[in-house]
Structures are given as structure tokens and as C-alpha cells.
Amino acid sequence: MEISIGKFTLESLTTGMYNEPESCFREYIQNAVDSIDVAVQEKLLTIEESRIEIIIDDERKVISVKDNGIGICGNNARKTLLDIGNSNKLHTVNRGFRGIGRLGGLSYCRQLSFCTTVKGEDIKTIVTFDCEKLRELLIPGQGDEHTLQSVIEAVTTVNVLEEQEAAHYFIVKMEDVDDIASLLDLDMVKDYISQVAPLPYRKNFYWGGTIRQDLEAKGVLIAEYPIFIGRSFEHLTQLYKPYKLTLDVSARAGVTKDEVNGISFFNVIDDEGVALAYGWYADSEFSGTLADERLSGIRVRLGNILIGTAKTLSPYFKESRFNGWVLGELYIVSPNLIPNARRDDFERNDTFAQFENGVRATVGSEVSDKIRAASKARNNPAAKAIKKAGKVISQAETILTTGFNSSFEKEQVIKDLEAIKRELRIIPKSVAPEVTQQKVQLIQTIDELGETVTQSVNYRAKKTITSDFSKAEKKIIQAMLEVLTRNFARETVDSLYNEFLNEIKTKGKK
Structure with missing residues (x-):
């Protein structure tokens, strides 16, 4: 019996999968850092020489994401970029591993293209999706004879052009971007990426060195990459995590200031004492909810890329609101904690159940107790x-x-x-x-x-x-x-x- 995969599967993997437009930046960044990791492993460059450049050209309505990672060779480019849900990446090594992340931008522009080459080849391959035509074919009653494969063939073109042999890169380009999706708002995109991407801490957040040192002692190396953003290649700014020493806090008396006085570390372990995750949070006066939403909540990270949102761990605090009173991070180390396809949570398994219990027993309980103690101290x-x-x-x-x-x-x-x-x-x-x-x-x-x-x-x-x-x-x-x-x-x-x-x-x- 011949099995046919319907064309509407593609809609489920684009609009249905990524209902938040800015998610496409996360997908393209995680693919870029995976490519850079391979380039570093093959001694093509160092982490310090690596570079991810994001251009938000709101006048021309064009977005591009470029990295100088390993790239894809000409023989494999077409198959790699057109295969859907078919990736040779491993979740234990790579951030992206399901082979669908590159589709994230299809719903928000009229044309999406991927341009890539590897060092030693004198060609570059450009794979282009006609997103407008794709949307037409996905209208119920239009092109009902199409399958998933035939739709992909109908809306894509592949071109091979000359390139310098020393070049190696991968470029994602979104053209005629839908400005309703706010993907062209440079400040909003900066805020999003600063929270999601594997960025370094700012130099003036001097606790960053303490955090790195403690986690490295536990075998956790925080992967950090130079990511730059701007309206053109001539006006790029490097991005950093938003953490800082002075915190605006929404308390009963109005907005007040808290200071980061120190860093507390915690471990999440399973029933056999094996580490599932290592984390940190900032000690402060715990006067109230952090007013800056870029800072609030202990963020869950895998490969230093955000999983979920600022509120992902809220259910594990004695009072869910207390997660918004603290800033911090939790780095996943267990290979059995696997992100779901949308990266807004983890796949449900026995390890995840133990992870939930571990978070409740450690930081969920500890921070809640500190907040209550701080409240009593303020009234005493x-x-x-x-x-x-x-x-x-x-x-x-x-x-x-x-x-x-x-x-x-x-x-x-x-x-x-x-x-x-x-x-x-x-x-x-x-x-x-x-x-x-x-x-x-x-x-x-x-x-x-x-x-x-x-x-x-x-x-x-x-x-x-x-x-x-x-x-x-x-x-x-x-x-x-x-x-x-x-x-x-x-x-x-x-x-x-x-x-x-x-x-x-x-x-x-x-």
C-alpha cells in the first residue's frame, strides 16, 4: 500500500509549530552555533573568530542571519535543506536535531532563501522558497493533488553559483517580511535574542565570572558565541545577556531598587544522585517582582539556549509568583531531558518527572523560604x-x-x-x-x-x-x-x- 504524506503537514510544521514569530531567530541561531561548533572541532576557526551577524533592514523589509561556521557542501546542500524532519544531528550533541527549525521563517515572509558553501569548494548553493506560492497551495481546495513532497518541489528553486574557495558560511535571508509580526522591530528582536541566545554575560555583571568558575568546576562549560545585530553590516552591535547588578523591583511601595548581593548555586539530581541540571540565582533583598521582564525568572537552558519562557519553572515554587522575584539560570546536563519540537518544554519521561521533583525540592523551596524570611526582616x-x-x-x-x-x-x-x-x-x-x-x-x-x-x-x-x-x-x-x-x-x-x-x-x- 502506497502511503502519501499530505501537504498540510507542512502547515503544521510552520505556522502550527512556531506560533511566536520571533522563534525563527532562535531556530536560525541554534543552527548557526551547531555549524560553528563543527568548524571549531575541525580547527577551521576558534570560538573567538566565530561570528553570527543578524541584519534587520526594516526599510527594505529584509532579515538575514549569517554565520561563518562549517557550511554545507554542494553535493549535500539540496537534500539537506529540502528534506523535512530528517536530520543526522543528535540531541545529545546539537541544539537543533529534528530537521524542521529552518522552516520557522516560511510563515512570515514572501521569500526565504538559504545560501551556503564550504571551504575548498568554488561554488555556493542557494535554495529558495517561494512562500507566497506555498501559502496559495496550502489553501483548502487549492492544489489538492499535491503531497508534501510535490509542494516542496513546486515552491523551491536551487541555484549554484561561483564562490571563493576560502569561503565558508551559511546565510538565511527572509525577504518582504510581514511587518505585522514585529520581526522588523530591532529593539524587540534585541530583547528577545538577549534572553534566548547563547550569549556571554556583560563585563559589568562581574558575578558572571563566579558563575562560569563554579559551573566549570562541575564540568559544565557555558557555550558563548559572538552575536551581532544591526540595520546593516556597517552598524552592528554585539549582544549580551541582560543581567545586571541593580534591579528595578515592583513592591508595595512602588518601584524600588534591589542590589545583587551574591550568587547561590543549586543542583538538581535524580533518585540515584545523578546530576540532571546545575543552576544559580542572584541573592538580593527580594523586595518584590522584578520589573524588567528580560531578567525575571530562573531560565532553563540547554546548550545555553533558552527552553520555554521566564515562567517555565514557576509551577515548582511554593508560590508560582516567587519565580518572578528572582533572576537566574538552570543548565541542563542530562541527555535524558529532551526538548520538545517547539522547545517550550521537555518530552515527558521518567527523567523529567524526577527533574520536576528536584526543582521543587531545591530552588523552588529555597527561594520561596528566602523571600518569606526577607519579608519578615523588612517588617522587623x-x-x-x-x-x-x-x-x-x-x-x-x-x-x-x-x-x-x-x-x-x-x-x-x-x-x-x-x-x-x-x-x-x-x-x-x-x-x-x-x-x-x-x-x-x-x-x-x-x-x-x-x-x-x-x-x-x-x-x-x-x-x-x-x-x-x-x-x-x-x-x-x-x-x-x-x-x-x-x-x-x-x-x-x-x-x-x-x-x-x-x-x-x-x-x-x-
Whole structure:
């Protein structure tokens, strides 16, 4: 018996599969990084030399996604790009593995093309889909004689052109893009990709190094790729994950500010103690829901590409809303946790059930408890003062170790210590004995620390400015630090000063 696959299967794999237009960017990016990984493995380039370039030309209504990965050879290009749901990729190695992701853009443009070549060949292959004709053939009652295969043949063309032998790339091009889908909104696309793609952390999110170091110690290498976006190749901006140190929070008193005070790590394991995922989240005051939706929620990642949304893990918290109070990531390591075709969740199996239980038992419970404890502390002046004192002491100790950025910063540290000591002293005697004991110990610590700060001459500039600078130049650098510390938070000053030193080391002192 001859079996025929109906043409409407294609509609299910495009519009039906990717109901969010921006998903096509995720699909094309994950195919690009898979191609780059192969190129790196074959020593064609390094990760640092790799590049993904995304052009959003809203005037011409054209979108392109280009990578300098391995590419596809001429003999295989036609079959690889026209086969549907037939891929030789493995889910344990590659991000994309079902052979349908490249169809993501079919529903949102009039023409979709793929252009590719490999190093050593003097040709490039261009496979083009006539999306408008495709939509006509998928209208019920039109072209009923067509099967899935004959529709593909009817709407595609394959051209082979000359190319330089040194070239290797893959380019996706969407032309006459439907602007109703907001795919041409550069800012919206940037926000989407910054949350979804395998990007590096920003330099001024200095906890990124701590996260990488901890996860690498557990055998998890966070794959990061240089991705650039703009309206033309002449005006490209590199993208980063959106995480930052200061958080806008929607609380009862309105929008307030929280600070990232540290990073907590957690492991999700199965019933036999085997790791399924490793994660981190930012410790803060947990004052309320994060106002910036790009940050809120612990994001699930596989191959450093987002699975699901910011709310995917919400059902596993004691109160689902608490997931929106925290930022963090959970990196999947188990090969038995397999993304579904839409990458909005995982296939249901025994491992996934254990994963759910593990998330509930770890971060879902832990963060919920911290949020409730923080809420109690905010409503308890004594507990609030003691917690604040611990934070001020920790900051002062850190600055003592790294060195003062300026005399202004040194004076500010002394003022902060004196201010928190006054808050501790007004804690009433009627509090619990253990609170009184904490109060006495903290005041003693602050007194000792204040004396150390007052006597310290440990200034960062003295340690980092080399001896080949003149006295005049050293004074200029110190004056720069004085101005910076009067106008910016320490984290920003640290970042700017480090960039300044790197600039000197890279280009030389003039």
C-alpha cells in the first residue's frame, strides 16, 4: 500500500509549530552555533573568530542571519535543506536535531532563501522558497493533488553559483517580511535574542565570572558565541545577556531598587544522585517582582539556549509568583531531558518527572523560604538593622582587600560604618537575647573595622599603576578615580577603571 504524506503537514510544521514569530531567530541561531561548533572541532576557526551577524533592514523589509561556521557542501546542500524532519544531528550533541527549525521563517515572509558553501569548494548553493506560492497551495481546495513532497518541489528553486574557495558560511535571508509580526522591530528582536541566545554575560555583571568558575568546576562549560545585530553590516552591535547588578523591583511601595548581593548555586539530581541540571540565582533583598521582564525568572537552558519562557519553572515554587522575584539560570546536563519540537518544554519521561521533583525540592523551596524570611526582616526593624550591618561590614572588608578607589570612597566607608552602628544602638533591650548578642558582636566588629579603615593607606591606584608613570600622570589617574567615585557606584567605577588599565596594557602608554 502506497502511503502519501499530505501537504498540510507542512502547515503544521510552520505556522502550527512556531506560533511566536520571533522563534525563527532562535531556530536560525541554534543552527548557526551547531555549524560553528563543527568548524571549531575541525580547527577551521576558534570560538573567538566565530561570528553570527543578524541584519534587520526594516526599510527594505529584509532579515538575514549569517554565520561563518562549517557550511554545507554542494553535493549535500539540496537534500539537506529540502528534506523535512530528517536530520543526522543528535540531541545529545546539537541544539537543533529534528530537521524542521529552518522552516520557522516560511510563515512570515514572501521569500526565504538559504545560501551556503564550504571551504575548498568554488561554488555556493542557494535554495529558495517561494512562500507566497506555498501559502496559495496550502489553501483548502487549492492544489489538492499535491503531497508534501510535490509542494516542496513546486515552491523551491536551487541555484549554484561561483564562490571563493576560502569561503565558508551559511546565510538565511527572509525577504518582504510581514511587518505585522514585529520581526522588523530591532529593539524587540534585541530583547528577545538577549534572553534566548547563547550569549556571554556583560563585563559589568562581574558575578558572571563566579558563575562560569563554579559551573566549570562541575564540568559544565557555558557555550558563548559572538552575536551581532544591526540595520546593516556597517552598524552592528554585539549582544549580551541582560543581567545586571541593580534591579528595578515592583513592591508595595512602588518601584524600588534591589542590589545583587551574591550568587547561590543549586543542583538538581535524580533518585540515584545523578546530576540532571546545575543552576544559580542572584541573592538580593527580594523586595518584590522584578520589573524588567528580560531578567525575571530562573531560565532553563540547554546548550545555553533558552527552553520555554521566564515562567517555565514557576509551577515548582511554593508560590508560582516567587519565580518572578528572582533572576537566574538552570543548565541542563542530562541527555535524558529532551526538548520538545517547539522547545517550550521537555518530552515527558521518567527523567523529567524526577527533574520536576528536584526543582521543587531545591530552588523552588529555597527561594520561596528566602523571600518569606526577607519579608519578615523588612517588617522587623531589629532584624533589618542586623542584616544591613552584615552587608555594610562585608562591603567594607571587600574594599579594604581590593583597595580604596579614592579618599572620597574611604570617607564614605567610614560614614557607612558609623551610620549602621547608630542603627544597631537603637535596637531596644526588649528584643530576644540572641538578637542582643548579635548586636553587641556587630558593634564590636564595626569599631575594630572602622579603626582599620581609618589607618589604611591601601589605595588601588598605588597597587595597579606601574612605576613607569610620572608623578603628574599618577595624580591625573587618581583624580579620575576621585571624580568617578563621586558620581558612580563602586561596581561601575571598578568596571571603568579595569577597562582603562586594559586599554593602557593593550595599546601602550603614550
